Amino acid sequence: MTYLNLVIKETLRLHPSVSLLPPRECKEQTDIDGYTIPLKTRIIVNAWALGRDPESWHDPESFIPERFKNSSIKFMGNHFEFIPFGAGRRICPGILFGLVNVGLSLAQLLQHFEWELPHETNSQDLDMTEAHGLSAAKQKDLYLVATNYKNDAEF
Numbered sequence: 262m263t264y265l266n267l268v269i270k271e272t273l274r275l276h277p278s279v280s281l282l283p284p285r286e287c288k289e290q291t292d293i294d295g296y297t298i299p300l301k302t303r304i305i306v307n308a309w310a311l312g313r314d315p316e317s318w319h320d321p322e323s324f325i326p327e328r329f330k331n332s333s334i335k336f337m338g339n340h341f342e343f344i345p346f347g348a349g350r351r352i353c354p355g356i357l358f359g360l361v362n363v364g365l366s367l368a369q370l371l372q373h374f375e376w377e378l379p380h381e382t383n384s385q386d387l388d389m390t391e392a393h394g395l396s397a398a399k400q401k402d403l404y405l406v407a408t409n410y411k412n413d414a415e416f
């Protein structure tokens with residue numbers, strides 16, 4: 262389960278379910294990096310881009326779950342390079358419920374089935390490009406062949 266949690270974190274870094282967070286409104290005029298942000302400006306934070314920012318992440322485009330091992334970066338809204346659940350007063354209230362559901366479903370699928378790519382396809386054929394939309398989805402469907410583990414049949 263420890264490694265599975267690292268995989269889930271890395272997946273949420275590269276493919277946050279909500280890539281553009283719901284809009285915020287600027288409560289007072291602010292200066293950021295020489296830019297003046299006027300009062301009432303509507304701000305949309307790009308969580309997808311933050312998760313791939315080369316200034317925050319080593320080799321950002323690669324899927325490396327181990328990067329979260331012994332890392333202090335958490336998704337509770339205090340580390341702005343990793344905010345798959347948002348941040349601040351409107352942060353997702355369903356974080357724990359969501360994570361338990363993702364972890365449990367994945368663990369069950371991995372425990373009970375052997376997963377393979379369909380005949381004549383290999384890992385180079387996998388296209389992880391995302392479709393545009395409110396929540397993350399793959400542009401091309403993922404086809405896998407699931408085989409029941411032999412020892413499952415003994416139960």
Ligand code: HEM
Pocket residue numbers: 277278279282283344345346347348349350351352353354355356358359360363
């Ligand atoms: C892996 C699963 C989930 C992800 C990635 C996720 C992600 C998010 C994100 C990015 C936001 C916007 C936060 C912001 O604006 O700063 C949000 C808001 C919200 N989420 Fe989730 N969520 C998940 C699961 C859930 C679940 C299971 C529930 C309820 C049972 C839930 C309920 C909500 C609600 C009510 C809001 C609106 C909060 C507000 O605007 O005050 N979420 N979620």
